[in-house]
Amino acid sequence: MKITEKLQKQREKSSKPTFSYEYFVPKTTQGVQNLYDRMDRMYESSLPQFIDITWNAGGGVLSRLSTDLVSTAQSVLGLETCMHLTCTNMPVSRIDEALQSAYDSGCQNILALRGDPPVNSEWTQVQGGFKYAKDLVKYIRAKYRDHFDIGVAGYPEGHPGDDTDDSELIDYLKQKVDAGASFVITQMFYDADIFIKWCKKVREAGIDIPIIPGIMPITTYAAFLRRAQWCDIHIPDEFMKQLEPIKDDDQQVRETGTSLVVDMCQRILDSGYVTHLHLYTMNLEKAPLMILERMNLLPDQEELDGENTLAMLPWRKSLNPQRRNEEVRPIFWKRRPYSYVARTSQWAVDEFPNGRFGDSSSPAFGDLDLCGSSLIRQSGKKSLELWSTPKTAEDVAQLVVDFLERKVSCLPWSDMPLNHEVDAILDDLIQLNKKQIITINSQTQLNGVKSSDPVFGWGPKDGYVYQKQYLEFLLPRSKAQRLHDALKDDVILTYFAVDDEGNLSTNHPDGCRANSVTWGIFPGREVLQPTIVEKVSFLAWKEEFFHILKEWRLNFQNHQIGDSADLLTHLISDYVLVNIVDNDFISQDNKIFALLNTI
Known part of the structure; x- marks a missing residue:
């Protein structure tokens, strides 16, 4: 304006x-x-x-x-x-x-x-x-x-x-x-x-x-x-x-x-x-x-709340005219909004199919250069100060635990400080990292929380918001087959898993294009479904995520820190990126965490 x-x-x-x-x-x-x-x-x-x-x-x-x-x-x-x-x-x-x-x-x-x-x-x-x-x-x-x-x-x-x-x-x-x-x-x-x-x-x-x-x-x-x-x-x-x-x-x-x-x-x-x-x-x-x-x-707080009432989605809307009608984003970029908007800036030219997400047929799809020369939003020296020189997978998992305990403000794949949305599953996340299942992104289950809730709320105050429990993590390749065997016939827990080379396994039904994991119900409006999980954008996120690991490795190589560089090679080669959605948003059972504790 x-x-x-x-x-x-x-x-x-x-x-x-x-x-x-x-x-x-x-x-x-x-x-x-x-x-x-x-x-x-x-x-x-x-x-x-x-x-x-x-x-x-x-x-x-x-x-x-x-x-x-x-x-x-x-x-x-x-x-x-x-x-x-x-x-x-x-x-x-x-x-x-x-x-x-x-x-x-x-x-x-x-x-x-x-x-x-x-x-x-x-x-x-x-x-x-x-x-x-x-x-x-x-x-x-x-x-x-x-x-x-x-x-x-x-x-x-x-x-x-x-x-x-x-x-x-x-x-x-x-x-x-x-x-x-x-x-x-x-x-x-x-x-x-x-x-x-x-x-x-x-x-x-x-x-x-x-x-x-x-x-x-x-x-x-x-x-x-x-x-x-x-x-x-x-x-x-x-x-x-x-x-x-x-x-x-x-x-x-x-x-x-x-x-x-x-x-x-x-x-x-x-x-x-x-x-x-x-x-x-x-x-x-x-x-x-x-x-x-x-x-x-x-x-005052009332004015701040009034401003938030205008935020109809869980993120602040872009003022770019090509993005003003955007109402859906893949959850994978939840903690990397700069990267998401940069990556999809050219997708907008291809008209955002259904106003939702990037089209894999677009010539711009997957162009990592859209994000600039560095996908880690820290200088090489600063990244060493923030994240030190991990030598083992346990060290990386401990770094994530430090982030979860708010001792570290960001991670290579997470630009934003942790908020209180994670508190309900914090202990579960910490326990998974101690098992060398390195958590990347998550959200807790919600069943009809008031949209005015100070932690989870978004949109007009007179509505209700819902969420499916979601977890994204790095899993040792040695455990990937066990995960697939446990979930191949499951219709409640749906997943994608992919390695750096692009080998994908999933139990999503054929033809399933998008799975809404966040939605809101408000008087006089159709259902808003602002956060989704779907295959095409997950594969685009996979490219970015492994690229981040490779840049992190390059920084160690540039500083001649061989043990840390070797560790990143291990993570890139021997781990798979996984996301799981619990589609039962009513049940209080932590099905995802219960499963992973048996893998």
Whole structure:
């Protein structure tokens, strides 16, 4: 949704001020992955109206990461996202690529900027490129018409390093608005009086689009001075009076700085010129949340529950237009949503048969490169810190036990920390791992739990949710035949088992396309069946899972840790990947675990 439309709808619902976050592109792959987690966590706890992602002057690798971050935030995390786009040293072809990427991901908001020259370089207009932000605005508007809300920068205290006077800058702002801009986000400031006077002049100039103030938290004294100096902004005497005496105490600086910024924000909100705050997070979590908490802008539990009511499925829906109608996902990617959306991004082009899952006839099916160069979302060094150097299958099983006991936050095949859904079967899972049956994914049985349940609930509050017990695990190949013999004629426990080479065994009935393992019943709606098990997507997951093990092995080889590399070879060669569904969701018997304890 466009930012202006979203803010207008929110104002119609409540007079409470709203807010948004800005993030910049980290310099490392690991930093990018950690930022995804932070963005997701900050959204869950505070419900910003939107986020935006900065651009990097001059294009290059980091600029391409900008488009990747926007696409992931919009498509995977389901966050309303605004993409910065500069025309500094940028060929039109690169601008076209960025705009097309934003369009394809469902992003409808662009912050159009001239940008700053690269470090130690002069600003130069690329041949055929754009000289000013207004030219970029015109270009976007001409090419995409009304698809994008286009934001532009405002400078209450002038442009850094520019002698242009205030009236000329407002005139330039008016030109950008006349070219098609929809809203203004301002440079950071700390002097509320200067900002309010500037807003008055902007309105007197006939500019009536929303003004969104850029708010910079104060975290350390040195960073506070450096940013103020870099942006060439005025620091009120009261700020220096309170901060200078405590400059060597970072914690006290943050506390006092937060109070000063909160007072400033309240003054500009009281002026009536703004109703929304845009916080420059600097990719940090605590400082912006402290500001919002002290201003009583964070949502209460009722508001959070209200947001969850809008989540009609057990996952947050993608905002990518190609995925908005998706209501079913295979359970195999439950704990790897980034990988799932990346893997199936091209399946959407082949129209998601029945809106459900990937088509094995698609030329894109099974393309692991869709997930990026590394399917383990950790750097090589970080993975050694997290998961050490297991030498035996027992060591890997113990690593899973540590995860189940919440001593480890993730696993090579599980991006997400464990939640409390698993508590009901936790002891059973631990016992299986102690038998060298390495558990990968699971869910407990539910029979008509209220959809408002804080652990298992999803969808509208006035319904009921159901689940079949499900377990996925690695089983020693030596035990695979015994498992098949025990289940070959079973109609209640259905399974798939496959090795790295693709040898599959199953007791699923011929022609059985999908087995729903999660569903919900809600008044006035057809049954929703959001989570399934089926053969085609299981085989795709098998390819990814064994690829993860091979990447884990490669990391040990690169670090010359031979024993651990040999162990991974053993797991790849001598284990099979299995999933079992207990189709009796009423029985309280742990049939799956009872069976496996006899294998």
